[in-house]
Structure formats: C-alpha cells, structure tokens
Amino acid sequence: MADNPDIEALTPYARSLGIKLADWEDGVPVLCVEFVEAVEGRPEHFHGGATGGLLETAGYAALRAELARIEREAVLKPINITVQYLAAGKSQTSFAKGRITKLGRRSANLTVEAWQEDRSRPIATAVMNVLMAKTEG
Amino acid sequence: MSQQAAFDPKTATPFLTSRGHPGWLGMRYSDHGDDWVELELPWREDLLGEEGQHVLASGPILSLMDMASGLAIWKAMDRFEAIATLDLRVDYVRPARDGAAVFGRSQCYRITRSAAFVRGLAHDGDADDPVAHIQAVFMKIGGDPKRELPGG
Numbered sequence: 001m002a003d004n005p006d007i008e009a010l011t012p013y014a015r016s017l018g019i020k021l022a023d024w025e026d027g028v029p030v031l032c033v034e035f036v037e038a039v040e041g042r043p044e045h046f047h048g049g050a051t052g053g054l055l056e057t058a059g060y061a062a063l064r065a066e067l068a069r070i071e072r073e074a075v076l077k078p079i080n081i082t083v084q085y086l087a088a089g090k091s092q093t094s095f096a097k098g099r100i101t102k103l104g105r106r107s108a109n110l111t112v113e114a115w116q117e118d119r120s121r122p123i124a125t126a127v128m129n130v131l132m133a134k135t136e137g
Numbered sequence: 138m139s140q141q142a143a144f145d146p147k148t149a150t151p152f153l154t155s156r157g158h159p160g161w162l163g164m165r166y167s168d169h170g171d172d173w174v175e176l177e178l179p180w181r182e183d184l185l186g187e188e189g190q191h192v193l194a195s196g197p198i199l200s201l202m203d204m205a206s207g208l209a210i211w212k213a214m215d216r217f218e219a220i221a222t223l224d225l226r227v228d229y230v231r232p233a234r235d236g237a238a239v240f241g242r243s244q245c246y247r248i249t250r251s252a253a254f255v256r257g258l259a260h261d262g263d264a265d266d267p268v269a270h271i272q273a274v275f276m277k278i279g280g281d282p283k284r285e286l287p288g289g
Contacts, residue, residue: 081226
C-alpha cells in the first residue's frame with residue numbers, strides 16, 4: 001500500500017471545531033469529531049451545521065490527499081455542497097470519509113458519508129463540487 | 138382578533154445561540170420579517186478555510202444558514218416546534234471579504250403538515266451582492282410538543 005501523503009487535512013476552522021484525523025483507508029483520510037459542546041444543536045444531538053462542516057472537511061481532505069498523491073498543486077475553492085441528513089447525530093463520535101467521483105481539470109466532484117457507531121447506517125451524506133484553481137506563481 | 142406574536146426571533150436568538158454549536162460560532166440576531174430571519178456571524182480568525190488565506194471557511198456559512206433557516210421556519214409558524222434539517226444546498230458564489238462579518242438571511246416560503254421549505258442567501262454587508270445562496274427542506278419531528286428549546 002502506498003504511503004499516506006503528508007497533507008494538511010484540517011483547516012483552522014476544522015481544528016477549532018475539534019475535527020481530527022482518525023485513520024487512513026487506502027490512502028483516503030477518515031476524519032472524526034467527538035461529541036463536545038461546540039458541535040451540539042438540540043440537547044444531546046449534533047447540530048446540522050457541525051455535521052455539514054465535518055462532511056465538507058472530509059471531502060476537502062480526500063481531494064487534498066489525491067492531489068498530493070498525483071503531485072498536483074491547486075488552490076481549492078468551494079463551488080457548492082448539498083447535504084442530506086439521514087438520521088439524528090447522537091451524542092457520540094461522528095466519522096466521515098470522502099470519495100472522489102470525478103477529478104476533472106478545473107473541478108472535482110465528491111461524495112462524502114458520515115456515520116457514528118454503525119457504518120452501514122450513515123447519519124448524513126453530501127455531494128460537493130470543488131474548484132481547483134491554479135496556484136499563484 | 139390580533140394575537141401577540143408567540144415566536145420572536147430577536148428574543149429567541151440570544152437564548153438559542155448561548156451555547157452549543159451556535160454559541161461556539163458566536164452567531165447574533167440581525168433582523169427579521171414575517172417569514173424571514175437574518176443572523177450575523179462575526180469575523181473570527183480561527184474560522185478560516187485555508188492556512189495563509191484570509192477567507193472564511195465554508196463550514197460556518199453552512200451552520201449560519203441552517204440556524205437562520207430554523208428561526209425563519211419558527212417565525213413563519215409563529216411558534217417553536219422541533220424540526221430537523223432534511224436537505225441543505227449551498228452555492229458559494231464568491232468568497233467573503235477578509236475580516237468581514239457574514240450575514241445569513243433565510244426565508245420560509247412554504248410549510249406543509251410535515252415539512253418546511255426555505256431559501257436564503259449569505260452576504261458580507263450588501264444583500265444585493267451575496268457570497269452564497271441556499272435552499273433547504275426541514276422536517277417537523279413532532280414528538281413531545283413541550284420539549285424545551287434547543288440549548289435550553
């Protein structure tokens with residue numbers, strides 16, 4: 001198996017929210033966030049915004065990992081994201097992993113899944129498009 | 138017969154954003170109408186999307202719009218009722234300006250027995266020049282109507 005790329009998977013926002021790198025699976029980062037007050041919405045449940053932030057961060061992390069693997073430099077800019085909330089996020093650790101559906105020249109399409117204790121029952125999924133702008137200079 | 142408004146976004150927002158995720162983000166009440174609510178997300182250095190670039194991450198905008206949408210729905214229903222986000226789409230049309238607070242304005246344009254539909258925008262000072270557009274559907278989750286407000 002290839003070495004996991006040395007990427008900055010977490011943005012300042014993601015670190016501030018408490019998102020961590022949990023694991024690597026076949027070169028793809030799996031992120032997690034523990035249930036702390038910063039992610040709480042209604043009592044004892046994840047806030048939809050926090051779950052969305054985790055999904056989005058996992059999507060970017062998957063894309064950064066792939067770009068690092070193929071030694072391609074790009075500045076990532078969000079185009080859009082659609083989040084589907086499938087089940088309430090309970091007061092336990094949430095995980096998320098992204099998958100690149102299409103890596104184009106200018107944009108990438110990703111699907112991301114978030115789950116808690118039972119990976120076969122995701123709590124939320126997302127589809128996102130990311131613009132890959134050329135790096136300056 | 139006139140009835141006193143049962144849900145006031147201006148008084149509910151400080152309560153709803155006093156703790157939890159909205160409290161962590163530091164969202165504040167900005168404005169509201171009959172079926173819309175606008176919240177403010179003050180600028181914060183630790184909410185940046187990329188190291189070395191002074192651009193707000195997209196995640197907080199998602200949270201801001203989710204929260205503003207919930208408040209818009211309660212305002213449109215004129216009462217608090219437990220709801221859950223079913224689907225939320227955000228189009229990021231341009232980056233927010235460096236150091237600028239971001240405002241999230243959401244309007245509830247339709248409520249059915251089981252769902253509420255919203256659309257809205259995020260801007261950094263000029264609502265005619267948005268940074269993002271959103272569309273979302275929330276489900277009423279019923280249950281115990283006496284349940285307290287989130288964050289309560």
